[in-house]
Amino acid sequence: MNSSAHPTTQQLREQLAQAGYLADEDLASLVWMGLQLERPLLLEGEAGVGKTALAAACARALGRQLLRLQCYEGLDLNQAVYEWNYSRQLLEIRLTEAGQGDKSKLREHLFSEEYLLQRPLLQAIRSPHACVLLIDEIDRADEAFEAFLLEVLSEFQITVPEIGTLQARSKPLVVLTSNGTRDLSDALRRRCLFHYLDFPTLAREMAIVRKLVPEASQRLVEEAVAFVQRLRKQDLDKTPGVAETLDWVRVLFKLGLQELPPDPQQLVPTLAALLKTRQDSWHMTAERIMNLVGKPPLAHDADVMSGR
Template identity: 80%
Template structure:
């Protein structure tokens, strides 16, 4: 299947994402397909660790596009996100003109032109000669003022620079915004986006993800480790382990030579550094608690697994 054919259908795009190392469900693949078809930005919301950021990289690989990333944080402003002037070069041009080595009249006309403009991720994305994937990561961490600025770009794919005017898109990027839900996003931003809530994967799907990305691990180890993590997520933790943590833990267990979870829960405790990321979580998940989590219902007895694994 060619790339053109793949993006003509959600299922074809889903296959491309799978080959790029991302196992997307039907809803997520359809969302990306709709974003490409309608040229609309995507807003993907969900808990940390569910794979929101990874989808952007997978889309870039699947579509053969470059990936541009803007990491949002409190206090993010236009100079880091959109553009700033190359002040050192402008100053150099001014000094050359004063020394008689430049055209003063031309300098006045060109000092604030695109030649002196430093493009940051948002402007780079719309001025790219070829379509790219633009990841605006954790938009909920940015200020509401910055969120308001995004509205022009997300609806018109253009940026207004006061000294120059409006810079329109040379190509329209696939824009993916992620949010952990730490604050409410504006209705205006949400209206401009196609929305998807990405939850933690089901037991069967997480097993599939781990088998695909850690193929060297024994099937029994994958089944038991993923089941353990699924049960662990139901505990009262400060930070729930995500899929990336599951993958790290399975790799650790594989490199320790395990083909299944060891019988002694005490031997598992040191490896939990791959899953538990706060002092309180490490303190409360004791060897005794690990033993209880390991000794839960067997794989085939877990809801929905017996039939799915046949």
């Protein structure tokens, strides 16, 4: 694709914001570089920081189809790339045997692209229009599958033994995400543009919540986000992500709250939106909640809340 067709970094930030994703300048620059260089993006970071959401927002912002491959241990080519449509092939064999086809060309015809069931990787490169390909949680896939990906990510082609090499009709914007459950190979990293996505700052998370839950009061958003930011500093089994913050603010709004209530017991049931393990829920007593709610804001917290 001609580079002039790509938006600028600032235009990308605006388009992503319109798609519901507030990207900082570094992240918008990463997407811009990925489009310009036609290189995959590798996003690492804790679960819940917005890695997967970025791919979906890119698809909306760029007006492209989103194709998603969810990785897991044991993922193989049949689920990720292609498999043969055996029922159609069998039907073609029977029709040919019944005299309705050319037997001399049967094998060549059977093993052609029209009998392939395309899975996300093949679908992405054979699409006539550029799409966004999300390869989610690549660290959960086996190293053998990661090695297979190298051909796709570097050459945008896939080799099918019975057919040969299928070249890309269009080059997708590829977004790989990793939660860091295992180390990725140097070969994979070399083929990608890298960004570590951390939990958002207080100011940025407030902006995200204001945009996506505009019905909530300003004070409720400020107090709730500050609470979650402090909660993340606790010793938790699972740290709540931005999606959990959004859910919690929506719950508080549905309860008719304009600010966090002074009685911590009122908050205990709502923490099901934030705390996702039995141990975290058990440890979050009313007293600990009160400490988190009642803490005076940190210096930078106070600056953000006062608009400085």
